[in-house]
Amino acid sequence: MDKSSGRRGHFAPPRLSLRFAAVWRRNFLVWKKLALPSVVGNLADPVIYMLGLGYGLGMLVPQIEGVSYIAFLAGGTLCYSTMNAATFEALYSGFSRMHVQKTWEAIMNAPIALDDIVAAELVWAASKATLAGTAILAVIAAFGFTASPLALAAIPVIFLTGLCFAALGLIMTALAPSYDFFMYYFTLFITPMTLLSGVFFPQSQLPDVVRHIADALPLSHAVSLARPLLLGQMPHNIALHAGVLAAVTVAAFWLALALTRRRLLT
Amino acid sequence: MPLEISGLVKRFGEGSEAKEVVRGLNLSLRPGECFALLGPNGAGKTTTLRCALGLTAPTAGEIRLCGLPVPEQAREARMRVGVVPQLDSLDPDFTCAENLIVFAGYFGIHESAIRPRIPELLAFAGLEGKDNARIQSLSGGMKRRLTLARALVNKPELLILDEPTTGLDPQARHLIWERLRRLTAEGTTILLTTHFMDEAERLAHRLAILDAGRLLAQGSPREVIAAHIEPQVVEVFGEWTGNGQTAGPDSGAAAWAARYAAGFSKRCEISGETAFCYTDDAAPLLAHLAHQPGLRTLHRPANLEDVFLKLTGRELRD
Numbered sequence: 181m182d183k184s185s186g187r188r189g190h191f192a193p194p195r196l197s198l199r200f201a202a203v204w205r206r207n208f209l210v211w212k213k214l215a216l217p218s219v220v221g222n223l224a225d226p227v228i229y230m231l232g233l234g235y236g237l238g239m240l241v242p243q244i245e246g247v248s249y250i251a252f253l254a255g256g257t258l259c260y261s262t263m264n265a266a267t268f269e270a271l272y273s274g275f276s277r278m279h280v281q282k283t284w285e286a287i288m289n290a291p292i293a294l295d296d297i298v299a300a301e302l303v304w305a306a307s308k309a310t311l312a313g314t315a316i317l318a319v320i321a322a323f324g325f326t327a328s329p330l331a332l333a334a335i336p337v338i339f340l341t342g343l344c345f346a347a348l349g350l351i352m353t354a355l356a357p358s359y360d361f362f363m364y365y366f367t368l369f370i371t372p373m374t375l376l377s378g379v380f381f382p383q384s385q386l387p388d389v390v391r392h393i394a395d396a397l398p399l400s401h402a403v404s405l406a407r408p409l410l411l412g413q414m415p416h417n418i419a420l421h422a423g424v425l426a427a428v429t430v431a432a433f434w435l436a437l438a439l440t441r442r443r444l445l446t
Numbered sequence: 447m448p449l450e451i452s453g454l455v456k457r458f459g460e461g462s463e464a465k466e467v468v469r470g471l472n473l474s475l476r477p478g479e480c481f482a483l484l485g486p487n488g489a490g491k492t493t494t495l496r497c498a499l500g501l502t503a504p505t506a507g508e509i510r511l512c513g514l515p516v517p518e519q520a521r522e523a524r525m526r527v528g529v530v531p532q533l534d535s536l537d538p539d540f541t542c543a544e545n546l547i548v549f550a551g552y553f554g555i556h557e558s559a560i561r562p563r564i565p566e567l568l569a570f571a572g573l574e575g576k577d578n579a580r581i582q583s584l585s586g587g588m589k590r591r592l593t594l595a596r597a598l599v600n601k602p603e604l605l606i607l608d609e610p611t612t613g614l615d616p617q618a619r620h621l622i623w624e625r626l627r628r629l630t631a632e633g634t635t636i637l638l639t640t641h642f643m644d645e646a647e648r649l650a651h652r653l654a655i656l657d658a659g660r661l662l663a664q665g666s667p668r669e670v671i672a673a674h675i676e677p678q679v680v681e682v683f684g685e686w687t688g689n690g691q692t693a694g695p696d697s698g699a700a701a702w703a704a705r706y707a708a709g710f711s712k713r714c715e716i717s718g719e720t721a722f723c724y725t726d727d728a729a730p731l732l733a734h735l736a737h738q739p740g741l742r743t744l745h746r747p748a749n750l751e752d753v754f755l756k757l758t759g760r761e762l763r764d
Contacts, residue, residue, distance in 0.1 A: 189503070202551045209548065210539040282535035288501055289529035290552035290600075291521045445502055446458065 190438040203300035222312035226261035254325040255407030256379030266309035266342040270349030309342030328412030341402040344425045347432035354439035448604040448635040449475040454507035469659035480636040482650035486763040490659040491639040528597030532608040543577040550599040571595035587618030607638040643751040662757040676724040683720040687740040
């Protein structure tokens with residue numbers, strides 16, 4: 181009788197427990213040591229882009245969908261910087277902990293299962309992205325690019341976006357032989373998606389064929405939720421957009437877990 | 447029983463690519479003993495430990511860790527086990543004390559419960575006053591000792607160490623040995639892997655020699671030596687110039703051994719420029735060698751390394 185888990189074994193449903201919290205707390209305690217530079221680092225880049233493009237390009241673009249270009253850009257910036265924060269954490273920091281520092285190996289020697297570790301990485305990367313996104317939201321509000329209390333409803337959208345891209349990132353982490361591998365993910369997936377998802381310009385500008393593809397991208401769904409909220413409007417099709425983000429999260433997490441089990445448990 | 451393994455088989459890959467790393471291993475640890483698993487690189491030591499901890503599923507066989515079936519209840523069993531892995535896995539972002547506190551958290555031990563024990567744990571590791579030291583500032587030996595302290599946060603019944611002294615200097619090794627002896631004296635069962643024979647001979651109550659996934663010998667160090675090898679060894683080396691030989695390429699110990707070794711020893715092995723002669727009584731051999739100019743000798747009792755080399759061969763392992 182062969183007891184080892186074959187392909188089917190790796191794809192067994194995730195077995196999750198509250199023990200993931202101890203691993204999440206470990207990452208939080210490390211983050212706390214460098215919290216200020218970390219938040220500033222997550223904040224500086226998107227804010228510079230938003231102000232630079234918003235004011236610079238905004239001079240040439242009178243209005244988009246009835247609002248100033250920079251107000252249009254704010255919702256997109258919020259989503260793509262949340263995506264970036266989650267992605268960087270799941271990729272580079274996750275890979276450091278899994279492969280370089282052997283942190284996961286140490287934790288697996290304690291009574292914590294790999295499933296809980298990967299779940300903790302997912303929730304942690306989403307938490308960090310939520311911190312980054314909320315900080316950007318605060319900057320957006322401070323500049324007066326959003327004035328509606330509805331903007332607060334963008335925070336759960338930020339968290340869901342963080343979960344979604346953390347889960348996608350963990351797939352790459354499970355496959356990566358080294359840090360260099362992540363470059364492909366950025367150039368082949370993250371960057372094109374950022375350009376197609378209505379972050380910088382409305383998707384109505386895209387040719388029809390491209391637009392259908394773009395509509396399916398998870399970042400499009402995040403933008404479709406966050407932008408109206410920042411402009412003080414209720415988004416259309418909330419259930420659809422949130423549902424897609426949630427479904428991608430679940431499917432990507434499952435796949436990431438299966439690949440990580442294959443990598444570490446055989 | 448701290449650990450019982452029967453009929454353990456571990457195969458990696460499938461079909462013609464399949465590689466059997468552990469082939470029918472039986473092992474049983476008694477409470478309170480120190481058990482050493484010896485073997486050359488690639489013998490299956492680390493894989494056996496990973497199976498025992500439930501970190502990889504066995505292809506076949508039964509494992510019980512602290513009385514619980516593995517891998518089914520491996521997580522519960524690991525509550526009562528401490529592990530010192532082969533590679534450093536300390537958290538470089540934390541201080542020594544924080545490493546212990548965070549690791550205790552993985553066992554559900556609250557910070558308020560572990561904090562009072564930190565001075566004692568650090569003292570055990572010979573790291574008194576290093577509470578706030580950063581990991582990067584520690585030497586290799588200090589890191590290994592901190593890893594040992596980390597493995598004790600849950601007061602384990604069984605402590606598993608994978609090559610605990612590899613890469614350490616003699617001072618650091620002796621300190622680790624002394625601490626491990628103290629732990630067994632206090633009743634902790636220890637399972638360690640090593641390829642240092644002196645480590646096994648000094649520490650282990652019992653040991654097993656593993657090669658190519660199979661156990662070749664098992665017992666106390668003395669039993670294993672007595673069962674597998676002649677008690678006396680005479681190492682012969684140097685330039686042999688007796689019996690009309692002149693110095694040259696064929697004048698080494700090997701040339702002497704080819705002619706005389708069989709007459710004076712039960713078994714003789716050539717390794718490099720040394721002939722190892724194994725015998726029950728070395729006196730006639732030594733008397734003969736006293737009249738062989740140019741040859742030098744070292745007479746000693748057989749040890750574990752002789753058994754190890756006899757059972758696993760002298761060729762290099764990668």
